[in-house]
Amino acid sequence: xxxxxxxxxxxxxxxxxxxxxxxxxxxxxxxxxxxxxxxxxxxxxxxxxxxxxxxxxxxxxxxxxxxxxxxxxxxxxxxxxxxxxxxxxxxxxxxxxxxxxxxxxxxxxxxxxxxxxxxxxxxxxxxxxxxxxxxxxxxxxxxxxxxxxxxxxxxxxxxxxxxxxxxxxxxxxxxxxxxxxxxxxxxxxxxxxxxxxxxxxxxxxxxxxxxxxxxxxxxxxxxxxxxxxxxxxxxxxxxxxxxxxxxxxxxxxxxxxxxxxxxxxxxxxxxxxxxxxxxxxxxxxxxxxxxxxxxxxxxxxxxxxxxxxxxxxxxxxxxxxxxxxxxxxxxxxxxxxxxxxxxxxxxxxxxxxxxxxxxxxxxxxxxxxxxxxxxxxxx
Numbered sequence: 001x002x003x004x005x006x007x008x009x010x011x012x013x014x015x016x017x018x019x020x021x022x023x024x025x026x027x028x029x030x031x032x033x034x035x036x037x038x039x040x041x042x043x044x045x046x047x048x049x050x051x052x053x054x055x056x057x058x059x060x061x062x063x064x065x066x067x068x069x070x071x072x073x074x075x076x077x078x079x080x081x082x083x084x085x086x087x088x089x090x091x092x093x094x095x096x097x098x099x100x101x102x103x104x105x106x107x108x109x110x111x112x113x114x115x116x117x118x119x120x121x122x123x124x125x126x127x128x129x130x131x132x133x134x135x136x137x138x139x140x141x142x143x144x145x146x147x148x149x150x151x152x153x154x155x156x157x158x159x160x161x162x163x164x165x166x167x168x169x170x171x172x173x174x175x176x177x178x179x180x181x182x183x184x185x186x187x188x189x190x191x192x193x194x195x196x197x198x199x200x201x202x203x204x205x206x207x208x209x210x211x212x213x214x215x216x217x218x219x220x221x222x223x224x225x226x227x228x229x230x231x232x233x234x235x236x237x238x239x240x241x242x243x244x245x246x247x248x249x250x251x252x253x254x255x256x257x258x259x260x261x262x263x264x265x266x267x268x269x270x271x272x273x274x275x276x277x278x279x280x281x282x283x284x285x286x287x288x289x290x291x292x293x294x295x296x297x298x299x300x301x302x303x304x305x306x307x308x309x310x311x312x313x314x315x316x317x318x319x320x321x322x323x324x325x326x327x328x329x330x331x332x333x334x335x336x337x338x339x340x341x342x343x344x345x346x347x348x349x350x351x352x353x354x355x356x357x358x359x360x361x362x363x364x365x366x367x368x369x370x371x372x373x374x375x376x377x378x379x
Contacts, residue, residue, distance in 0.1 A: 026272045029048070029050075032249075032264060033252065033253070033257065034051065034257075034258075035250050036057060036173045037050070037051050037173060037247070037249045038050050038053045038176075038177050039246070039269050040177050040246050041244070041307070042184060042185070043277070043305075043309075044275060044307040044308055044309040048269045048273055049269070050173075053172060053174040054173075054174055056170040056171070056172055058163075059225060059230065059250075060225030061097075061098065061123075061224065062163065062171075062225040062235055062250075063161070064126055065235065066147070067117065067130065067161045068190075069147060069187075070143050071110070071114065071129055071133070075190075080110060080133065082109065082110050084110050085109060086129065088102045088104050089104070090104050093124060095124045095162065096123070098120065099125075100113075100116030100122030100201050101124070102128060103202070112201065113129050114129075114193065115193065115199045115201070118194055119198065121209060130161040137160055140161055141161065144161070148179070151178055151179060153179060154175070155171065155172045155174070156170065165227050173248040176250075177246050180221075180237060184221070184246075191220075191221060194220060194221030197214070209224040209255075210222070210234065212234075212262060216263065216266070218238040218266075219236055220237060221236070222237055230251065231252055231253065232252045233249060233250045233252070233258060234259065235248050235249075238270075240270055242275060243270065243273075245265075247262045247269075249261045273311060273312055274309070275307055276310070276315060277305060277306070278306045278307070280305055281301075281302060281304050281305050284299040284301050285299075285300060285302070285341070285355070286322060288300060288324050288328060288338070290328050290329070291330070292330050293329070293361040298332060298357050301356065301358050303354070306353060308343060310345060314345070314346075317346045318343065318345055320343055320344070321344060322340075322341055323339050323340045327376065330364060334357055334359050337354040337355065337356055338357055339354075340352050340353070341354075
């Protein structure tokens, strides 16, 4: 009888341990009234919530993110400067919709037009920048499409710099998230402008249409959009601690709805997930033997920073496994793949990344090669 009770007690203890050790479930994302939406971790790129993310839609003024990206690339290349003066054309001056109210014939610095583009969503600012960079807005649209393709925005096509309605002017929630992530990571110095709440130009003060900037201190971008056919749209980004999320909400019924839905997505992501940087780019993760080289060992690591997004509180269930090639021989080139890193969560592989050589290894002398040939034979 005592043996029975002892066995039962051990069994119950084991079951209790297993129940405690099991990862906590994550509830399904909220069901939201938008034509499409997407929530991603900006560091890892992991999708946390989605609906119709590859459906082509009219982006309205969210288009101006692509316009701004082209401007940033021009600044980066040195073909454009922030203090460069832009002459305002009649076309830019006559633009309807949201405006920063530039005057025809006046010269306005690029840095001022960028504020009008991003904070005030000025169609006039967008056209002025487009014409200054490419001569015409249609040629500038070609630039937009080229950069979109280079970013992997496979379902996007732009015909203007403003988002003015056109049957061939389309993008998707996935592509918008890709673009937003690129702006944040490639141009952090320019991204600071997206959190500015107001801008006054020509004596007219206008407020940023992203209402989450007032509601949530962790929100610091990005852009709103609205036309009758597109509905109300909002791309938002927020950072809490080391975790940054990007939400894309397209085709809602009102300004209030787009803000509430965006807030719901961000709250869901921060509440139930966490982001961890596992390894840094070029960080030595292991040293392995090299045969027939002028050095006997090579350090291996990753080409880029590796972030992982998992349910909150589940870090202890992560494991890393390295598969390293056997009989690695010189010469080796820095960046050459020598194996694979596998990240496992709760016995399921989440992702894998190439393990690369972190330095060059030249062929050794005849004596070194001969010695290693013999040692390899005995192994």
